[in-house]
Amino acid sequence: MSGMSLPSAELPGLPPELAGPVGVxxxxxxAAVPRxxxxxxxxxxxxxxxxxxxxxxxxxxxxxxxSRQGRDLTAAFPDVAGAAAAQLPPGTVVDGEVVxxxxxxxxxxxxxxxxxxxxxxxxxLVRAHPASYVAFDLLAVAGVDQxxxxxxxxxxxxxAVAGSWRPPLQLSPVTDDPAEAARWARDYRAAGVEGLxxxxxxxxxxxxxxxxxxxxxxxxxxxxxxxxLGPVGRPRQLVAxxxxxxxxxxxxxxxxxxxxxxxxxxxxxxxxxxxxxxxxRIGTGRFGGGRLSVAMTRVEPSLVVEVSADAxxxxxxxxxxxxxVRRRPDLRPDDLPPV
Numbered sequence: 578m579s580g581m582s583l584p585s586a587e588l589p590g591l592p593p594e595l596a597g598p599v600g601v602x603x604x605x606x607x608a609a610v611p612r613x614x615x616x617x618x619x620x621x622x623x624x625x626x627x628x629x630x631x632x633x634x635x636x637x638x639x640x641x642x643x644s645r646q647g648r649d650l651t652a653a654f655p656d657v658a659g660a661a662a663a664q665l666p667p668g669t670v671v672d673g674e675v676v677x678x679x680x681x682x683x684x685x686x687x688x689x690x691x692x693x694x695x696x697x698x699x700x701x702l703v704r705a706h707p708a709s710y711v712a713f714d715l716l717a718v719a720g721v722d723q724x725x726x727x728x729x730x731x732x733x734x735x736x737a738v739a740g741s742w743r744p745p746l747q748l749s750p751v752t753d754d755p756a757e758a759a760r761w762a763r764d765y766r767a768a769g770v771e772g773l774x775x776x777x778x779x780x781x782x783x784x785x786x787x788x789x790x791x792x793x794x795x796x797x798x799x800x801x802x803x804x805x806l807g808p809v810g811r812p813r814q815l816v817a818x819x820x821x822x823x824x825x826x827x828x829x830x831x832x833x834x835x836x837x838x839x840x841x842x843x844x845x846x847x848x849x850x851x852x853x854x855x856x857x858r859i860g861t862g863r864f865g866g867g868r869l870s871v872a873m874t875r876v877e878p879s880l881v882v883e884v885s886a887d888a889x890x891x892x893x894x895x896x897x898x899x900x901x902v903r904r905r906p907d908l909r910p911d912d913l914p915p916v
Contacts, residue, residue, distance in 0.1 A: 631657070633661045635666070654691060669718055718738060728777065762794055776788075799884075803816055804876055805846065814834060816873055817830065827894070857872065
């Protein structure tokens with residue numbers, strides 16, 4: 578049915594807010610896997626995929642892929658867009674994650690390359706490392722908005738839509754059994770699955786609300802790079818920031834970067850212009866204080882990176898050095914929660 582064309586007068590339309598870009602439901606961190614009755618209607622547990630959030634909008638005439646920031650990423654993922662155009666009925670909107678597999682593991686670096694590659698070279702990436710789309714929610718079907726329906730009903734509708742799907746489209750697994758979810762979090766970790774996302778079965782789909790919970794298998798977070806130790810072209814360490822009451826404040830510093838990490842970051846860093854709020858030196862002690870200080874190169878606070886920490890926050894600041902994990906070109910500084 579999805580491959581058939583309908584007369585234009587019969588093509589289902591979409592509500593304006595679902596025609597793209599589309600606001601998405603969000604998550605907030607949870608330190609532990611919540612018990613089955615912790616959320617309205619009971620908990621539904623899903624794997625947390627290591628990819629980019631994408632909403633697929635299939636209207637009567639075109640198929641577009643929208644990021645959570647409202648960027649049109651259709652050109653970056655023509656393999657996913659083509660499959661969605663062929664397999665989704667007109668008037669369908671689905672939410673999910675785009676991932677790239679490298680062998681038996683998800684590869685976020687290969688996914689990142691899709692965003693930084695010129696359009697003329699995308700086809701080569703598609704052939705070498707095709708993307709997959711993992712759907713987990715249904716926002717519209719036959720042009721009818723599904724977001725006010727409870728998750729359990731949206732999931733049933735999604736399973737019906739996905740009944741004849743073929744790769745690269747796939748359905749994300751879901752369970753109401755916390756023991757099974759815990760096994761997923763443990764067993765899928767080696768494949769790059771980051772943990773779990775937990776949702777209430779009775780919950781509506783509320784764009785911009787952090788009603789879903791994420792339980793990461795390892796402690797990680799995102800920060801803004803506001804400065805580096807060393808020159809911009811050869812950074813040795815990152816100085817991490819977050820916004821507090823609209824002001825960028827220092828929240829930690831990374832350990833030494835490897836040569837490969839430094840070279841990769843140098844391509845994404847820009848020297849700061851006037852008005853950067855940080856000084857040109859930073860203390861060497863805990864929380865960036867102490868009597869000794871070292872020179873810091875300020876950079877434009879536009880790059881978001883993922884880091885992991887071996888200790889909790891203290892007043893919004895990391896007590897120990899952060900471990901740099903990767904760049905996050907799919908996120909912007911205003912996507913991060915304030916401290």
